[in-house]
Ligand SMILES: Nc1ncnc2c1ncn2[C@@H]1O[C@H](COP(=O)(O)OP(=O)(O)OP(=O)(O)O)[C@@H](O)[C@H]1O
């Protein structure tokens with residue numbers, strides 16, 4: 001049987017082009033945030049898992065942080081609870097928090113761990129509680145300028161409880177501290193950490209943390225070479241729906257003011273800006289619905305989504 005000559009040549013060229021990246025990133029940490037919206041197709045999750053294992057096999061250290069917004073929403077619907085958001089953050093009462101912990105720490109986390117292990121990796125699933133990985137504190141949200149439904153909780157109660165115009169949206173947290181001790185052990189032991197975005201206060205209260213914020217803080221703490229945020233859009237889109245290839249703080253501020261960035265893209269852009277300003281060498285927002293999106297971000301110069309610049 002003969003092959004058309006063009007095919008093996010192209011394959012060889014692609015493989016050869018990976019060499020400088022493998023050399024440059026040997027031993028480097030990559031934090032990859034896998035958005036809940038990007039993991040809705042099993043085949044995509046499989047290709048994501050294979051990319052992660054490939055990175056590990058060629059000497060890089062991937063750390064996965066995952067979301068699970070749609071999956072939480074689905075389980076809340078099953079128990080007859082409505083999802084409500086303020087500035088891209090899910091309003092989280094105690095019952096919702098139980099669902100968040102079960103769905104993120106259980107179902108979603110273990111599904112990703114299992115996919116990575118089936119692809120030949122050794123993944124270990126964690127929440128912020130394991131090894132005191134993520135210490136959290138309550139996050140108060142700025143009140144939304146127009147009646148976006150952000151001034152009352154799901155029971156209709158006012159949740160501005162004297163916080164100077166800031167909204168208390170329940171058990172929603174932000175990262176106060178990342179303890180990388182356990183992550184360092186896992187990475188050194190050739191394991192791939194898979195982190196569910198749940199943090200805990202020193203008193204043991206669980207907090208639902210937006211997974212982009214967790215990924216950004218973990219990337220900073222691990223001094224990652226790159227933070228890759230995989231989502232369900234081709235990147236950050238401008239007012240015409242065109243993907244922005246690069247963005248800095250001033251441009252992000254202008255886009256936010258114009259209302260072009262909203263919902264779940266708000267914490268995504270913010271955490272990427274914070275990460276690059278906090279010492280992470282590069283951050284990108286890319287399309288997790290594209291097969292092998294992670295490889296494109298690691299093994300090409302420009303990547304395919306939006307590159308976030310510090311200044
Ligand atoms: N300017 C923008 N460009 C692209 N998407 C935007 C923009 N403004 C708002 N969005 C919204 O942000 C969404 C992505 O954030 P979202 O939180 O929904 O997904 P995710 O973070 O990938 O998943 P999860 O929150 O489950 O981890 C997009 O699907 C889009 O609806």
Ligand SMILES: [Mg+2]
Nearest residue numbers: 067069212264
């Ligand atoms: Mg999100």
